[in-house]
Amino acid sequence: MLKTIALECKIIFKNGGVVLILILAPIIYATLYSSCYAKQVLERVPIAIVDNSHSHSSREFISYLSASPYLNPLYTATDITEAKELFYNRKIYGIVYIPKSYETEIIRGQQAVVSLYCDASYFLMYRQVFQGVVGVISTFNREIGIEPVVDFRSHNLFNPYLGYGTFIMPAILVVILQQTLLMGIGVVGGIWSRRQLYKGKSVMQTIVSKAIVYGAIYAVIAAYILTIHYRIFGYPTNGTIWTCIAIIFPYILSVILLAITLSTLYKRPETAVICTLWTSIPILLLSGASLPPEAFPHWMHTIGKIIPSSSAVTAFIRAQSMGADITDVGVEVIRLWALVAIYGTTSYLALKKRMSGRTTKSRTSNLSSYNDRHTLL
Numbered sequence: 001m002l003k004t005i006a007l008e009c010k011i012i013f014k015n016g017g018v019v020l021i022l023i024l025a026p027i028i029y030a031t032l033y034s035s036c037y038a039k040q041v042l043e044r045v046p047i048a049i050v051d052n053s054h055s056h057s058s059r060e061f062i063s064y065l066s067a068s069p070y071l072n073p074l075y076t077a078t079d080i081t082e083a084k085e086l087f088y089n090r091k092i093y094g095i096v097y098i099p100k101s102y103e104t105e106i107i108r109g110q111q112a113v114v115s116l117y118c119d120a121s122y123f124l125m126y127r128q129v130f131q132g133v134v135g136v137i138s139t140f141n142r143e144i145g146i147e148p149v150v151d152f153r154s155h156n157l158f159n160p161y162l163g164y165g166t167f168i169m170p171a172i173l174v175v176i177l178q179q180t181l182l183m184g185i186g187v188v189g190g191i192w193s194r195r196q197l198y199k200g201k202s203v204m205q206t207i208v209s210k211a212i213v214y215g216a217i218y219a220v221i222a223a224y225i226l227t228i229h230y231r232i233f234g235y236p237t238n239g240t241i242w243t244c245i246a247i248i249f250p251y252i253l254s255v256i257l258l259a260i261t262l263s264t265l266y267k268r269p270e271t272a273v274i275c276t277l278w279t280s281i282p283i284l285l286l287s288g289a290s291l292p293p294e295a296f297p298h299w300m301h302t303i304g305k306i307i308p309s310s311s312a313v314t315a316f317i318r319a320q321s322m323g324a325d326i327t328d329v330g331v332e333v334i335r336l337w338a339l340v341a342i343y344g345t346t347s348y349l350a351l352k353k354r355m356s357g358r359t360t361k362s363r364t365s366n367l368s369s370y371n372d373r374h375t376l377l
Contacts, residue, residue: 004201004209011188012213017269018191022184022214026221029176033169034233040163042128044072047094048083051076055103057144061114064140065096070132083117093119094129106144124164158236158321166235170320171289171313173225177218177252178309179280182259185214186272189263198355206355207260207347214256222248226320239319243326247319250336251312257343258308264350287313306342311335 012018049065051058065073075092077083083095097115105112116133118126159166192198198206226244230237266272285291286304293301304310315332318324326333 001205001209004205005213007197008188008210008213011191012184012217015187015191018184018187021180021187021273022217023221025180025183026176026225029180030173030225030229033172033176034165034229037163037165037169038233040161040165042124043069045070045094045125045128045132046072046074046092047096047129048075048077048086048092049073050078050080050083050095050097052100053098053102057103057106058098061098061102061136061140064136065133068132068136070128071136087117087119093122093125094133096133158238165233166321168290169233170235170317171284171287173229174251174313174316175280175284175287175309177222177225178255178307178312179276179283181214181218181252181255182262183273183276185210185256185259186263186266186276187269189260190266190269190272192263193267194269198351201355203348203351203355206351207257207344210260211253211256214259215252218252218256219248222252230320236321238321238323239316240325243319243324243329244316246326246333247312247315247329247336250333250340251308254308254336254339254343257340257347260347261343261350264354283307283309286310289313289317305335306339308336308339311339 012022047065049062051062062073065071071094073096075083075086077086077095080095080097083092083097086092087095095115095117097117099113099115102112102114114133114137116130118129120126156162226237226248262275263272266275286296286300286307287310288304293304296304311332315329315336318329318332
């Protein structure tokens with residue numbers, strides 16, 4: 001077993017491409033994506049105002065819109081046609097239409113109507129414009145002495161400033177761990193196939209050796225991401241360390257065993273990257289992080305359950321963001337352990353077939369020799 005562990009470490013740390021995928025990529029991607037979403041919320045979204053009232057009340061209302069941190073009344077259009085022109089040219093993402101009867105209706109104590117047109121093709125823009133205008137209307141009503149029929153008060157739990165980074169990054173970080181593991185172990189599996197290293201090895205010793213090596217590497221990477229990285233970018237850390245360990249251990253192990261199973265299919269190292277890279281976005285969607293599972297057909301949601309990240313994303317968000325304990329994520333943890341058993345079996349059968357099958361002598365060429373000795377990428 002020690003020889004297999006030493007061989008695996010030698011392949012990993014002497015190949016620059018493998019080091020880049022397995023060790024550097026999780027940290028680089030985590031930092032890059034977190035930096036992109038570091039601002040958390042969109043501010044000062046440009047909108048246009050169509051003021052047909054031209055009254056003191058409408059000008060006061062517009063001043064409230066200008067004071068909102070979400071809105072930037074960049075244009076004052078003469079009519080709705082001009083405002084639509086600005087919208088279609090992507091200069092604005094919302095239109096506030098104030099009718100001619102606006103001040104007259106307020107003076108008479110009648111309900112004044114302000115029309116809002118939002119760009120719903122970009123949900124972040126839509127939310128900021130809609131939330132900004134609705135907030136201004138609520139504040140303005142109180143200022144002119146109109147109390148709401150229902151006293152509405154909002155308290156944002158777990159994500160107080162409604163930041164998109166806090167919403168999506170915990171899920172992305174979990175998926176990054178899985179995808180880099182699948183690619184890295186797949187690349188090493190391709191090197192094993194090319195160099196005929198499967199021949200004469202023990203199946204169980206190979207599985208256990210690989211699990212020890214990759215488990216040790218990703219235990220360090222996961223610990224960094226869930227502690228230092230989380231604190232640098234201000235993501236919520238409400239879960240206990242034991243709950244996080246109870247989730248991360250079966251998660252990493254199930255991904256390793258799945259990756260070992262798939263790695264037996266790769267005859268060339270670069271095949272693993274090509275086959276895995278395109279799956280990242282579908283896997284993120286199936287996890288239910290960016291879109292609720294109810295938005296997918298039932299069969300797609302069922303398929304998503306066989307992917308380790310689907311259960312891990314749900315468990316981590318509940319634990320780290322919402323402060324859930326192990327009993328609250330028990331279903332997800334049990335599902336991860338079930339995947340450990342399933343992929344442990346598939347990895348054993350796949351490696352056994354790979355090692356007992358007839359090995360074909362690989363063709364040697366200048367290109368293959370170069371790929372073996374040098375960086376994959």
